[in-house]
Structure formats: structure tokens, C-alpha cells
Amino acid sequence: MSIEEFVERASEFYDYPLTLTNLIKWGVDTFPEQEIVYAPPDAPKLRLTFTQVWDRVRRLATALEQLGVKPGDPKRLGTRVGALEWNSHRYLELYYAVPGLGAVLHTVNVRYSPEDIAYTINHAGDEILFVKDEFLPLLQAIIPKLKTVKKVVLMTDKPEPPQVKLPGVEVYNYEDLIRSSSPYDFKDFDERTVATLFYTSGTTGPPKGVFFTHRQLVLHAMAIAISTSAPPYELSVRDVVMPLVPMYHVHAWGGPHAMFLAGQKYVFTGRMDWGYILKTISEEKVTYVYGVPVILYLLLTHPDSPKYDLRGLKYGNGGSAMPEGLYKLARSRGIIVINGYGLSETAPVIAQALFKASTLNWPEDKKENYLMKGLRQIPLTFIRVVDEYGKDVPKDGKTIGEIVVRSPWLTPAYFKDPEKTRELWRGGWLHTGDVAVWDSDGHIWIMDRLKDVIKSGGEWIVSTKLEDIISTHPAVGEVAVIGVPHPKWGERPVAVVVPKPGQRVTEDDIKNYLMKFVEKGEIPKWWVPDKVIISEKELPKTSTAKADKKILRELYKNVLSA
Template sequence: MSINEEFVEKAQEFYDYPLTLLNLIKWGVDTFPEQEVIYAPPDAPKLRLTFAQVWDRVRRLASALEQLGVKPGDPKRLGTRVGVLEWNSHRYLELYYAVPGLGATLHTVNIRYSPEDLVYTINHAGDEILFIKDEFMPLLQAILPKLKTIRKVVVMSDKPEPPQVKLPGIEVYEYEDLIKRSNPYEFGDVDERTVATLFYTSGTTGLPKGVFFTHRQLVLHAMGISISTAAPPYELTIKDVVMPLVPMYHVHAWGGPHAMFLTGQRYIYTGRMDWGYILKTISEEKVTYVFGVPVILYLLLTHPDSSKYDLKGLKYGNGGSAIPEGLYKLARSRGIIVINGYGLSETAPVIAQALFKTQSLNWPEDKKENFLMKGLRQIPLVFLRVVDDQGRDVPRDGKTIGELVVRAPWLTPAYYKDPGKTKDLWRGGWLHTGDVAVWDSDGYIWIMDRLKDVIKSGGEWIVSTRLEDIISTHPAVGEVAVIGVPHPQWGERPVAVVVPRPGKKITEDDIKNYLMKFVEKGEIPKWWVPDKVIISERELPKTSTAKADKKALRELYKNVLSS
């Protein structure tokens, strides 16, 4: 009898343990039952729940979902799609587990989308039930006639007496009422290859694209980041207090709601982002680790109340886009330890972080800081390559630019209902990130730019992020984006859009003269200096994930060099 035949014969005699999200939360509750989840919105009292209480609410919510008609899927088909429009909250955390726990699919709807993109993604996903924060009801009422599949709506509110809502042709329920009148659900196992989550990319190029992930993928992702954030320079332990400032609709809030039950840290969800209130909460709750995109760090550091708070020792996990050098230095001046991370919607998201090797611990401080700001190593179970347009590895010389490609056990297998774009994403059997990078002789990865943001000038590449780094170090610069603009002779030329810091004044010549200092030092070639610097008194336009919207900037300034 072969080993495989024996395995099949005895399959009914042992428990084939599935890697499911339910087993994450159940293990966390068994191990850290008294650890806290805190919901601290700016306009309502704080709510403190233990892990055990969260689990009880998850089970009651699952009973309610079953009564609402939620059906399980399997590895070959999606279960009922349940959409959510909500800020970061304990309710969102409960939905993260109750919906997939039933074998259904959680659609984390991007609340920053335009109404048109909201309609498109909800219809494309085929959501049947929508959980929605009460403040978004006017938006829902406006788009409801265009929603083809929504049959039931559950309203969530922080108010003691939630508003009474009526929607034509729609059954409407209230979240806390469902929790109170439901008994704890007795979960069974679901197949670990069942799709647990579905969401859509930020839609900066064309229509948003759907990505989806199975239970198995998300458990392995949670394990990978739990291991990596326990290592230097993160060194997070059960003693840490974590505040995610990345939205829970965005790429699983970078895995925090899953990893938290493995690491046992206290988590604080802040509802709508109010930066002064968040600074106050960081101080009151003794938060030690915050993670989000660069603009969030900028808003915390430049808020009028920021100087009132001692932020020394706070760790900030940066992702979404590279952190400008000027912002990094501003954070370090306040004693904040910024650590670079990297991922995509397509990668669940985390695949690399600024993790130290043994020899890295002995580096001089300036080299450590450069690595923390820009460097990357793959986290456990991830393999990265930097390749040319033929799929061949470029030299590990720290200079030759190629595209970063990846393999890991938690990458989206396809774009939802889009085989054409899927084929391009996975060409050659590696997921193509669309980011250009170099790698050095030690295997460290340095992201240079997005392929679509690299400026092609006279047959050569100009790395927009390098120019942004330098400009951001000018003491009067608050925000900066460098874009490629059509040029009749060179194809494209760089244009910088600069927003001054509050209370500061700056001119185009100030920026160009500042860049010339770096030209004289040999850090950039003279032809990289932007043809034009636009000083804007308005903040840069942002994508739905709070990145500078370079697509919008390119459209706005497409004729600036030809006029």
C-alpha cells in the first residue's frame, strides 16, 4: 500500500486540521482571553472588549448572518458576498471573522471610492447584504437604485438610539439588535481553500480590479507577519499596544486583524480619523506601534496639537508608498522609529519589510536609518526577484533596475472575473508587482518607483521617488509629488508639485537651487532637475488609499510644458 493510499484510507480516523480564520481567533481567545480590543471613536465613549467578548459577539453575529440567509461557498464557488461600509471598529473586526467563518465571502468596500466606483464594485462583487455605518446612509440612498444585487442592509451606529432607516424594496436591520437577539453560533469547519475575502484595487488606472484570498492564504499571511514583526527592528511582543491607522477596507488592514490573535497585543480602533483625537488617544492608551501610509504620519506630525505629546519611542510601520526622506527626518526628530514595509493589494498585502540580518545589527546608525527608510527583505515564505523585460534576473549590483516579481503562498490567484489582466499579472509564473527596484549583493531590495511613474526622458529613466526624497528634505516643503509630463523633444520631462508646510513660503527657484546642491555633490545628474516646479497651496490629490494621485496630477498638468 502506498503512503497516499494509506492516507486516503485513514482519512476518517484523524482530524485533518484546516488553516481557517476561525482557528486563528479561537487560538487567540484560548491563549489571551483577557486581552483588550478598544473601540475609541472621537464622538462616542470608548468601548473595551476582551478577546473572549469579541469571540462571543462573533458567534452571535454568525447566527444572525445565517438567519439573514448567508450561504457558504467552497473551493469552486464563492459563498454569499457580504459588503461592508464602515470605519475601523470592533464591528468591522467581528465581520472579519463571522462572515468567512460561515464559509461566505467578506467584501471590504472602499468608502473613499467615487459613487460610480462604489456602484461598480458592489455590483461586480455581487453583494447581497450590505453592512453600513449610519453616516453613510445618504450615500447609499443616492446609489441604491443602481445597485443590482443588494437585498438586505444592516445599519451600524455609535448612537445609543440608532436612526430608523427605511429603504424601498430592502429589508433593513440594526447591528446591535441582531447581536442581542442571537444565540452563539456553533461553527463547523470550512474548507481552507474557500474564498474568505474580496476587495478591489485603488483604481488609479482604469476600473478597480477585484482580488480575492482564501482562508489558507490569510492564515499563512498572518503567521508570516507575526514572525517578522517579532524580529528586529520591530521586536513587538504581547506588551505592545497597537493602533492601526490603515483603513480596514484596505487590504485586510495590512493583516493586523488576523495577526493580532496570534501575537496577543492590545488593539485600538479609532473610527473616523481625527488626528488631534488620535494623538490624544496614543498618549492616553500608551500606544507603542502605529502603522499606516506616509500622509498619515505627516498629518500626525504637523497637527497643531502634535507638539503637546511625547512621541519618543513610538514605532511607525510605513507602507503604501515610500516615505519621503524629509518626513522620515521629521519623525526621527520627534523620536519616532519609522520602519519600511512593502506590499500590494494583490499580495494580501505584506511581502517585505526592513528586517535586519545579524550583520545589519552592527551597521553604523546612518546606514541603519537608510535601510529602515528604504530597504526591504522578504518576510517568511516569500521569494523575490528583480528581473528585466525578458524575465531574467538583473545583476545584484545595487544599480541595475528591473521589475520586482514575487512568489508567496498568499498571493491572489487571479483578478476576479478578469482573465486578461490575470494573465498579465502572472506572466512567467511569478506575480508582477509593477514596481521597479534594484537588489544589492546581500540580497536587500530597494524599491525605486512604480513602472507607471518612472519618467522616460530622452530614452533614459528618471526615478520620481528619488527627486521627491530630495525635495522633501527642504525645510519648507510639506508634500511633494514628481510626475512625468509630455515634452515635444524628450518624450517626458519631470515636473514637481510642491505643497509648503503650514506657515512656510517657498518659490520655484528655491526648489531648483536646492536640487542643484545635490547635482554639485554628484547625487543626481543635472538633467534630472525638473523643468518646472509648481507651488500649490492645496494639499496633493489623494487616491482612495491616501497616496498622492499621480494620475490626477498628470492629467491636471499635462500641458504645462507646452503652453
């Protein structure tokens, strides 16, 4: 057979599909006895092997098919199945069973308002909802607004499931479905079939849907498995991983997909209880934890935290910049913090603080600067920093531009929103809305969100730089710097500071502290905030636990004109 004939007839032989079930199949074949622990704070721990989870995934798939779940293909979506749940083995099973049928898993953000939750379920067109019993009051409140939901499957950690009736909806129990179903025999299908859908909040308008295919998520998982095995992560089958980013948020950063390639033990903790999580980290000998900065802050400032030896624990940071003060607090406890970067639109990981071979010989203080802030693109990802005309800014470590990216796993569009899709993908590159500089070695240093940069008198003030400095004040627990309207300068910076528990700090303390950095030439004097607000309440958070600057800007919009 000639090469021309082979290419023409290739699909007659075997066109291997990059589907998610092939990830878990390989993991089960290679690491069958590796452990998955479900350790909720209010129920006994459950220990399952990869083999046992795979059996449950297959049984769940049979149950889903019997509930009427239909596959999709590259041109149409399969049945949308929503999930309202904390991090658990059940969520992991849904990650594979639903897409394994060619259907679409909608990971519902339970931190949204009830109105936004109802909106996203309706917008997605979910027909079946898997709901943890503690979310039943929420579901009962919004069920009259849900237009497409026909069936609900209840999940519980209690010995006996609650007996619930919902108007016009069939109700099932998760474990009953698992027990009564035989293992499903997964079939191959087109890897371009959509596997997941979830929603991301912007500064204006309702949440926007992003979606990803099997091929995209498999490639994303492979890239993460490669990058986290490299320095400084150096994760292997010997590591014990605890994801502290919710599984409803951007595939829990790809961990539940990459885990079967890396063969790592995973510990899922249900609802986040920080004292219990510290105890579980110790009991399960967790070596790697990942989440947003505020989670690290809550672990380090919890009253029980001093009881535990955290030396050697690695913390994968993402979601927002790591404040320098928090980084130093973590290092004082022996924790190794490693920065990462991504968006909901990018599945999410596209860059990490990866070391080049030459970096390994650097002095520790220089390494730490790169661990905290420096980024390199992960495999198969290409990142540029561009000006407003789409041209690369100089790699001088000074000139600010927007990060744009190309990668095999970027969302192709916003779901049902062609206008915002065109804006996202203008010029053929995905526009992140983040501003950065890059240096001659190709390291990327994120400066701020484009929407959070403060435009004062025609110049930019980088809010994250001010937050970094203020966070190093010994009395500061949390800080956010926002731009507030000013009649002369357009905008001026205002800092909102939350003291550490038991500490006291004043506006003058913060301004005087900043002046030390002005005197050292680290920031110009005109960057010093016009006002520092000391708050006894924690900063408002987004649904992903980042400081919600949109709320802060609205709350303090008149503070400089009062």
C-alpha cells in the first residue's frame, strides 16, 4: 500500500481518540492500587483505589445512560449534566462518567448568587443535576426558575439519603444508582466532542460560558503532568496531592485529569474547613497543595496552624498574584511556594515558574524571586506580550503589554456569545486581559489585570506592586489596591487593608511604610495611595476566593470626593 493510499484510508484502521476515559484507563492499568481519599470534616474518611474508582465510574456511566443521557459529536452538544458539589470522589467520578458517554459536564459554581446559578443552569441547558444534599435548600429555592432540568440525583455523606420531592422533577440517589448498575463498556468517539462547560464572571453582564473538548483536556493534562515533574515541582508517583481549588472551578486546574497520568495519591476534603484540612495534611502526609493565595493565608493564620510542621510542603499558587508578605510568611514555615498562571478561558494552566537548567545553579534568593513571580510557558503553549496594536513589546523587563496566548486547549468561543468571542480572539490570539513585562530570557512577569491597572494622569500605577509592598508590613493580613475616580487625575489609588488577627495598623502607618520604598527608589512618590482604609472585615471575595475589586470599587467610588 502506498503512503497516499494509507493516508486516504487511515480512518479504516484505527484513529486513536484523545478522550478522557483513556487517561483513567491508563492510570488504572499502571497504578491500580494507588489511593484516592475522600476526607470530609463531618463524615468518616473513605479510601478507594484507582481500580475501585474506575469501577464506580463505569457503573455511573450505565446509570447515566439509563437516565437518558445522550452523546454529542463535534457539531452538536450531548446532554448537559450539572453538578453542585464540593471536592469529593463523587465529583471525580462525574469528571469521567459524563464526558465518557460523549455528554457534557457542567461544573456549577456553587459560590455564585442563586440568581446566577439559575441563569447558568438555564443557559447551559442542563437536563440532569447531581446535587450534594447540603445544597437542597438552594435547589428548592431556584427549582421553579429552572427551565430544562428534568431529573435530580442526590449525593450525601450521611448513612441514609434524605427523602425529597421536587415539583415536576424525578429524584434519584447517587449510591443507589451505583449499586444497581453494571459496569459500562466505554466506546471510542470523536475527540473533538465537547466534554465540559462552566461559567466565568466578568466585570459586566452575566457569567460567560466556556467549553472544552476531550482532545483539549487530554493535551492539557499531559502538559501539566510533564511540567509538574520538572523543577521546581519535581512531583512524582510518591507525592500526595490535595487540591484546595474547588472542582467546579476550571477543572480544579487540571489536577483530576493529570493525576491518572502521574499516578499520584489524591486527597479530597469536601467543604473547606481550614483546621481540619491542616490536620488532614498532617495525617495523610500531603506533599503538594494548590489553590489561590487567600487559601494559603487561611491555613497559615488559623489558630491550629502552629501545631503542624509544614516544612517541605509545596504550594502551587494561582488565581492571583502571591503577595510578597504572604510568600515570606509561608517561607518562614518552610513551605515552598511555586507560582502558576491561567484563566478560565485557558482550561486553565498556560504558564508556571519553571526552572531552566541554568536556573538550578542560581543562589536561593534569586530563585525565590522567580518562584514567586516569574513564569515560563508550559509545553505546547506560546505566549506573547503585545502593545495595543498587537506588536511584541521589547523583552526589556520594563515595557508593559497585554499577554496573548496560543495553545491546543484554549476555549474556542464563549458559549452562545459571538460578540464577546470576537473580542477574546481578536488577531487570532486569545487576549487574557492581563498586563505583563517579559525579559530577555523569556520569563514573563505579570503586573496586573488590565481592568485593575490604575490610570492616573495619563500614567499607569500597578496595583499589585503596591499590594506586594503593603503585604510585607508585619501587621497586614490582607490588602487590595483599587483605582478610585479623581476629578483632576482621572483615578488615584486607594488601599483597603485588613490587619492580621490581634494586630493594629493605621493609615499613617501604611503611608509611612510606603515612603521607605519611595526613598529606596522602588516606587515613585505619586504611587502612594491617596487614602488607606483600615477594615476589620475580611475583603469581599469572588466565587474563586480572590479579592473582589469590582465590589470594592463600587463601595469606595466616592471616597476621594467626599
